[in-house]
Amino acid sequence: MKKTLHEDWIAVVLAGLSLILIFSGLKPTLPKFEWSDGASLTAQLSSAKNWGNMGVLYVWLCSCLAITRLLSSQPVSIHLFLGALFLVTVAFFAQVITGNKAIQQYGIEIVLFSLLLGLFISNVLRVPAWLKAAIQTELYIKIGLVMLGSTIIFGDIMKAGAFGIIQSVVVVFTVWYFSFWVCKKLGLDDEFRMMISSAVSICGVSAAIATSGAIEGDNKKLSQVISLVLIVAIPMMLLMPPIAHALNMSPAVTGAWLGGTIDTSGAVVAAGTLAGEEAFKIATIVKFSQNVLLGIAAFCISLYWAYNKKQENAPKPGLKTIWERFPKFVLGFIVASLIFSFLVSPATFKDLKAPIKDLQTFFFALAFVCIGLETKFKDIFGAGNSRPALAFVIAQVFNIFFTLIVAYLVFGGLFGA
Template sequence: MIVRRLLPGFVALCLGALLAQALAQSLGFNRLLLAIALGFVATNVVGIPTWLEPGLATHNLWLGAGIVLMGASISVDTVLEVGGPVFLLVVVAAALSLLFVELLARNVFGLTEQLGSLLAAGASICGVSAVVAVAGAISAREDQIAYAAATVLLFDAITIVVYPIVGDLLDLSGTVFGIWAGVSMFSTGPVVAVGFAHSEVAGQWATMTKLSRNALIGVVVLAYAGYYSRSGGGSRPSLRTLWDEFPTFVLGFFAVALIASAGLFSAAQQASIEHAYDWLFALAFVGLGTEIRLGNLRATGLLPALVVLLALLASSALSLTALLVLF
């Protein structure tokens, strides 16, 4: 029964990925960005039938599977060589972004505490996933969750377009561009998309950097839960809740990376795995495009969007400056 319900949408994702591949070969555009564009056109111009929606919603599953398999192409030695400074940059950038959004939301623009915290979590950690995770810890209202999620999705859509353009204009190397995207963009899907749109190296660094940032979600949820429980506005999350919200594909990614670094994959197996995650990303990004709905983006409040815009500009500028100094 579940297979019958999911199959039509999954087939639609496959057809979209194949069409993106064909268009990429004929037009010379990046296949993953074309996959997002096809999903966007399908949902905003053509319209998505309700019977396709369950299968289309599996795109996060394919993204996670692709990220896990991508670990096979990562050199642990390379990660260890430059991983310390990068992880430090991730932690500092996330902390500063979170504090900056909180400061602007509460003291400059007069937004409610809960809405400001949701915006801060979404902008500093991992997009809508962080919004949802923190919402449960601070007892946020549904309308606040909707505003924060819509704001994050708005900037996901913008950065998918803007970051590749900026990367080309500044002629950034694959390493610098990938880490910059992973440090400053919001959600995992757009980060992976723009990374691989730049280059294979950029895609790998964008993914690794974003995964390390995603792993901070548990710390942020606990911090907000502690703060709001003291003020009587939230509840302490259980270990089960924290595990449910933790991006477990991070663990799979590093496990596969360790196996590959130990030389347990043959050259043929390595090539097959790379081909598999390439197609999994294509499926995921068709589905990601269907999530970018103009109606929802128009519902974004002006003040929340302005707060997040200022935080994004500051985070992007400071992190890029730091990376250009480091690399």
């Protein structure tokens, strides 16, 4: 039997190769759209540059999928490349929709429309069998997460001061345990408890994925949690800035509140933009601080799971078991952050940040298309499936009020502005 490489390691390899290629001068770019009427849209759809950028990303994806197949000792078929073309096309249309100026005012990113298009295909049309070879949700997100590590520079966090880190630590631990308690009271299983608690308290989708990897969770449960994160983030993103304004919150408290409660980075950016420049800055700092805790949280969760979730009468797991269950892509995330924090010059990082961000967004968009393709509304809101949604909403409401109190204490009344 041929020895295969674990998906986590494949994601680290592919992300590493992608970063090396970008560092070597190959800079992938997402197609760019900014339109308000049919004429401007037609002009940009006929742009050779946009189609060229899409072609580069398609080849990039095909190469990643082919390498994945080879490293996992699976055959490479024409269906793989046809499926890749389908996914890239859906992501391309999501980018077109996102480019509408009216939509841009709300700061909605490509991942939301990637998910919505995938959900439409899955629930209204159907997912063809030949497409399934290219539906690699976890692989795409893990690649994106490793690349995300390269953009989280420890120096930026330190410049932000201790306030953001203080709030993040207090909020993450408190909200996580409250969420876990709510899930337990509602009778959810341990996998749901872990994924929902991490998603609500740390950083949404990324935390849910990292937690699922640490506990070897069910992909259907993961898709359900991710869908809940994105659905709930939309009204929070639109309603929280005007609420903060109506309550006469300072920009610092507003930003800390937004960054500590909204679970997706894109929605945090959008809400911060609506709330003003100073609020945007603080919201980004707080969200960055929570993102940094992702690796630590995944490590702690993997330790807990290895020692507490074993087969009946099985011996206590040792270091080997912990290593086997530990999500290796988290190591890639940490190593990428360390390399770009301490070994890459600020000038070089500034030059590389845009293509890294574009490629990271591309993989996340593909992942959300796949999540939509794999998700049925009846699986989320159907009979017997309401408890995870209820648990998530209750935990998020607690998160909103508790984080507001902590934000006021840390950025407002207790420690100063």
